[in-house]
Amino acid sequence: MTIGIAGAGAFGTALAVALALDGKDIQLWARDGDAAEAIQTTRKNPKLPDVDLPAKITSSGALDALFACDTILLAIPAQTLPAFLTDHAVRLTGKTLVACCKGIDLKRMTGPASTIADLVPDAHPAMLTGPSFAADIARGLPTALTLACADDAKGEMLQNMLSTATLRLYRTTDTIGAELGGALKNVIAIASGVAMGARLGESARAALITRGFPEMQRLAEALGAEPDTLSGLSGLGDLVLTCTSDQSRNYRYGFALGRGEAFDTATTVEGAATARAVRQLADKLGLDMPISAVVADLTTGATDVPTALTALLSRPLKEE
Template identity: 55%
Template sequence: MISVIGAGAFGTALAISMARGGAQVTLWARDAAQVAAMRDGRENATRLPGMTFPETLHVTEDATDLPDGPVLLSVPMQMLRTALRDLPDFGPRPLVACCKGIELSTRLSPTQVIADMRPDAPSAILTGPSFAQDIARGLPTALTLACAEDGIGRSLQKTLTTQNIRIYRTTDVPGAEIGGAVKNVMAIACGAAIGAGLGESARAALMTRGYAEMQRMALALGARADTLAGLSGFGDLTLTCTSELSRNYRYGLSIGNSAEFDPDITVEGAATARALQARAQAMTLDMPITDAVVGLIDGTLGVRDAMTLLLSRPLKEE
């Protein structure tokens, strides 16, 4: 039995995929009207229209009604603390973060927020290259399940693997979390470059040097280099920086071509860029692309000015 907190596109897609194989899955949403609509229509018409719920997928607005088993927290990173504050105590059940980023107010990662709010609950993070539409349609992908406690990680890996989601396991939680956070910031940078007409070569350069920034911070936090070369690092970076299905990439496009962007769409990379910049400064780490993205978001830099600054940095070895 599996519970998914948050009926956005990604949480709904995970619930569909896991229930499709016959697992008993309960999807929780705060809005009673949304829950009623999903029950009646057997789909999440506002977030994933046309994706029919399997028979073993149940929906509820009552968080005390969740069954035993792991709880997947599929809420925006900046709302994770609030969700954990408002939800009931789940006891010893593992809490699995399904969000990517750094909390702006505290500079904490998803599992660190869980540990802060629910210190007695085992925590993990599910991350990697994945779009909700692909998962819900049953298209294949592979994800990383990072859990410091290997025994719990093994159990979660077995429980959460589905017919179309292959899950790899690691105990390197910092590496998985930094990969998922930094790639969103780099997707904004790449979208801005393409939107401004700077070309594919500029995007490739930003991805490559962005990967270097990802490694720089992760390794300083004790992560392993092979984690960053895997699904949660290089894999997710590649997907997010090259597809318009990525909200962060589309947001960057809008900056680059001076277009309006829907303010109701959550862009995790915007808050994460500021949090990463603050953390990097505290750690005395050089992260120039992250700095440039913050300037783009705040409106203190134009895209071409940002690129000029990056190109005019002192020459050095790669």
């Protein structure tokens, strides 16, 4: 059985490498046909320049090859995932679709697994998320992730299929909690980057992580997540990783904001769009999420770092 992976970016390619080294046949689809052909010919992906692609990976820009697979991992940015699902809903019907992106769709206000369920109702949606960097996975470094699927029998099948000697998957049926943990931590990672870029210090970053976590929990639980889910890999684990490493695109983006420097516009920063979605959801639900609100303002240029810092530090004192 061949596993399909839609999206030949760093993360999709890293998953392909890990699964191929475990003996699985992988069909890797790239939107850019020329890029797909180059990957197939050179056995290299510029997104992971130090990694050789195993022979069991076939790279192609042909959708027919991808849709021939019964299980497809969707390593597509959260904001472009809906268009892909809508365009190919008929051919995705009945497939097992595993979202491997993190974010909240600005139009539907849903996470990736929920977006799959909405747009391809006859598919079997799941979510793969947690503390992981593509380079680590591709290098075979030990990584633990959450595999979320509302259908536990299907989730167990996916857990066995996608786990490898170095990629350990933990199973849950709480898809809402898993998708929100992965999305919301990016917002706090931007805030942490801002703190370090503005030279506010490690203590300030620790405070942002600590106070940002209950913001994540409040929103997730209000949207139907189980209380304990965000304390696991898909929430706290991912939060710690992305707030403390410059391998995180969201952290690097925040760092550039804190320094007042330009950031590469070609780099996908899911947390920027997610911050705007979080603000809308928090307003609708009447939730207090000050860090997320400040990040939303920073990413849209509605405020600057000194003003944002003043706003956070001038909030009323209260019990923890």
